[in-house]
Amino acid sequence: MELSIFHNGQFFVALVEYKTEGKSKFIKYTFGTEPDDEQILIFIHQKLLPLLNATQTTVNTKVRKNKVNPKRLQRQVAKAQKAPKDITKAQLAIKEEQQLHKKQRKKLNKAKKDAFIARKRKLKRQKAKAKHKGK
Template sequence: MTLTIYYDGQFWIGVVEFHENERLKAYRYVFGTEPNDSEVLEFVNNRLLGIIHKSKQVGIEDKKKLKKKINPKRLQRKVAKEILNRGVSAKAQEAIKKEIEQRKLESKKLKKERNDAFKQRKWELKKQKAKQKHKGR
């Protein structure tokens, strides 16, 4: 699991990349103003698990090999290189776009259901009024 925090020109955004069952899931969180260490720590300790469990994201396939143990010096070089590499990975962006599309489809479906129910109620009221007019004569 990696957390990347970057500035997109307007807000500070955190992107969490999470590997589970050979699938990559990415979650986007908007911090707003520049987060200090305590805000980031609070996000990781309190909100992150809620965001991961609440999401119905399937993720994208990622067959990243897990290595047994990395030499500490090599790990330190890798971390330094990742710090210089600012931004989000292409796979994480793809996973976020996929989640956004999924949410869009769900909201479109809900909106259509609400609209159909509204039209049905309106039609039933119209029929009921027509019957009332005929009964009054």
């Protein structure tokens, strides 16, 4: 069982993952303001079990049987802690849309810059030609 408490920008949220026999159950509980140790203990002792029993949705998970090098495990834990905890499909879609717009803006700006440079070169050639003709 894993309990992670984090601030989602507005509230403090507890995310619990309970694993049994290759299946996982997830619970999200909102504390509101920053919870102190007493509130967390009350949550664990009184509210966690009823919420786990009320949860009907389970997700199949793979069970790893390989031993993991302790240093690698440390790196994986650090990486997992830095990663955002609960990204929804909607958030992923929005992020992809932003990346797409970013690529389109870069292409447009490059085209504008190239057109400006081409005009500048053309004017420079015209001036050189005119100067060469003696006008």
